Amino acid sequence: MANPIRICIIGGGIIGASIGFYLSEAGCSNITIIERTNIACGASGRAGGFLAKNWRSGAEGKFSESSFLAHAELAQRLKDEFSTDVMYRRLTTFNITINENNDEVNTNKHTSDKQSLPNWITADVHEKEMLGDEDTTAQVHPGLLTNALVKIIESRGGRVIIGGANGFLFETITTHTEKDEHHQTSPVRAIKLLIEDQEPIEADIFILAMGPWTYQAAPWFRDAIVFKENISHQLDVIGGVKAHSIVLKNNQPTEPYAFFLAYQSHDGNVLDPEIYLRPNGDIYACGFSEEHTQNLPDSGNSVSINESNCERLRQIVVQVASTLKDSNVEIKQACYLPQSSDGSPLIGRLHGLNNVYIAAGHSCWGILNSLATGAQLTQLILKGEMSPFLKQCDPTRFYRRGGHR
Ligand SMILES: Cc1cc2nc3c(=O)[nH]c(=O)nc-3n(C[C@H](O)[C@H](O)[C@H](O)COP(=O)(O)OP(=O)(O)OC[C@H]3O[C@@H](n4cnc5c(N)ncnc54)[C@H](O)[C@@H]3O)c2cc1C
Numbered sequence: 001m002a003n004p005i006r007i008c009i010i011g012g013g014i015i016g017a018s019i020g021f022y023l024s025e026a027g028c029s030n031i032t033i034i035e036r037t038n039i040a041c042g043a044s045g046r047a048g049g050f051l052a053k054n055w056r057s058g059a060e061g062k063f064s065e066s067s068f069l070a071h072a073e074l075a076q077r078l079k080d081e082f083s084t085d086v087m088y089r090r091l092t093t094f095n096i097t098i099n100e101n102n103d104e105v106n107t108n109k110h111t112s113d114k115q116s117l118p119n120w121i122t123a124d125v126h127e128k129e130m131l132g133d134e135d136t137t138a139q140v141h142p143g144l145l146t147n148a149l150v151k152i153i154e155s156r157g158g159r160v161i162i163g164g165a166n167g168f169l170f171e172t173i174t175t176h177t178e179k180d181e182h183h184q185t186s187p188v189r190a191i192k193l194l195i196e197d198q199e200p201i202e203a204d205i206f207i208l209a210m211g212p213w214t215y216q217a218a219p220w221f222r223d224a225i226v227f228k229e230n231i232s233h234q235l236d237v238i239g240g241v242k243a244h245s246i247v248l249k250n251n252q253p254t255e256p257y258a259f260f261l262a263y264q265s266h267d268g269n270v271l272d273p274e275i276y277l278r279p280n281g282d283i284y285a286c287g288f289s290e291e292h293t294q295n296l297p298d299s300g301n302s303v304s305i306n307e308s309n310c311e312r313l314r315q316i317v318v319q320v321a322s323t324l325k326d327s328n329v330e331i332k333q334a335c336y337l338p339q340s341s342d343g344s345p346l347i348g349r350l351h352g353l354n355n356v357y358i359a360a361g362h363s364c365w366g367i368l369n370s371l372a373t374g375a376q377l378t379q380l381i382l383k384g385e386m387s388p389f390l391k392q393c394d395p396t397r398f399y400r401r402g403g404h405r
Contacts, residue, residue, distance in 0.1 A: 006203040008032045010206065011211060013146065014145065016033055023378050023381070032161060033161070034163055043336060044366070046335040047366070051137065051138040051140060064368055066375075067370065087278055089139060090138045090256060092257055093131040094129065095261075095262065097126045099263075100264060100319070101123075122322040123319050134256070141278065164196040165196075168190040171191050189355045205355050205356075205357065211366075214235055231352040234346065240339065241293075243287065243289045244288045244306060244333070245286035248324060248327040250281055250327040253277060253323075256279075260272070283324060286313070342397075344361070345359070376389075
């Protein structure tokens with residue numbers, strides 16, 4: 001049954017798109033996504049899209065497993081119902097240890113220990129470990145998936161507005177109850193989202209899904225006088241970790257493999273790039289993570305690219321598979337993965353406000369965990385239900401009690 005609730009999601013990455021998708025599955029059609037640049041302009045359009053079923057434990061493990069299974073189901077539905085291919089497939093995943101070569105192209109020195117590696121691996125592999133098989137690891141194209149979800153939201157009555165959100169208008173609810181006094185709910189709610197050079201958007205529920213940029217929303221809460229600074233602390237803990245990636249066009253090999261490398265370089269450093277083969281012949285490689293920062297460019301499209309990092313990634317790929325030496329590096333890019341100060345995402349209602357939610361800080365598992373985030377935040381918003389992992393991700397953990405009441 002249609003739900004008339006007005007939802008406004010700030011951020012058109014995989015997290016915002018997944019939340020919008022699951023809300024639309026639950027009957028909400030009045031969904032607006034506010035995106036500053038373009039859909040999937042940040043990490044959601046530049047990530048590897050690797051998915052692992054059982055690499056985490058406890059409540060997080062259950063959450064990730066449910067998301068892993070949801071990806072398989074959704075990819076099939078996208079094909080069957082929407083004629084959309086998001087390059088989902090199951091993978092075999094290896095961890096391989098190699099040393100930097102003097103020559104870019106190695107002769108094919110296979111050892112007997114490498115039998116289960118594909119025969120186009122030409123690097124001298126010192127150690128290998130199978131990290132996952134086709135039951136436990138998979139991949140999806142994150143940019144295709146994000147855009148597909150947004151298209152479905154639009155086809156069900158939702159809309160995307162390109163614009164930079166920059167504040168809220170709030171109101172005080174005069175009828176708040178005793179429960180509110182214990183911060184279960186709040187007497188303050190947001191009524192309008194302010195957008196640069198555009199009309200404000202009115203909504204019943206607002207969801208901050210701005211990835212690594214979420215810290216930029218902290219000052220928006222200065223007018224929510226009731227719990228003032230406490231609200232901001234929940235946003236201030238998020239920043240970004242920059243990483244580089246390249247995409248080589250080669251058309252082969254296309255077999256379903258992913259490689260996590262321990263790459264011993266000449267200077268003594270061990271690098272840990274990752275290489276994924278995509279079904280369309282793209283070879284994706286990423287690495288070179290930097291320090292956590294809150295100094296991000298406004299647009300996901302204007303993140304500076306370090307050419308030497310990209311060239312280094314290319315050299316490593318060619319050392320792994322020398323047949324790729326003449327492949328064209330079609331994409332060189334950098335982006336920020338969203339990271340909170342304790343490493344776990346923030347998913348839930350912002351403490352101190354009645355109707356503002358957050359879903360950000362998914363670190364290196366945002367593509368994997370996007371679908372469970374969308375499904376479970378929908379349950380929380382519409383039914384008040386919180387899974388054990390959502391309890392762990394409650395932004396309240398960063399709430400600081402102060403004398404601001
Ligand atoms: C190199 C790399 C490889 C990765 N590989 C994997 C992988 O293999 N598997 C995996 O599970 N995860 C992977 N990740 C992690 C994953 O990409 C992220 O966790 C995920 O994309 C985060 O999604 P998001 O929607 O939270 O953020 P983003 O993708 O950053 O989206 C946030 C959006 O908000 C918008 N925005 C920001 N501020 C505003 C504003 N004021 N108004 C309007 N819009 C705004 C931005 O423009 C952006 O589009 C990888 C990350 C990196 C960097």
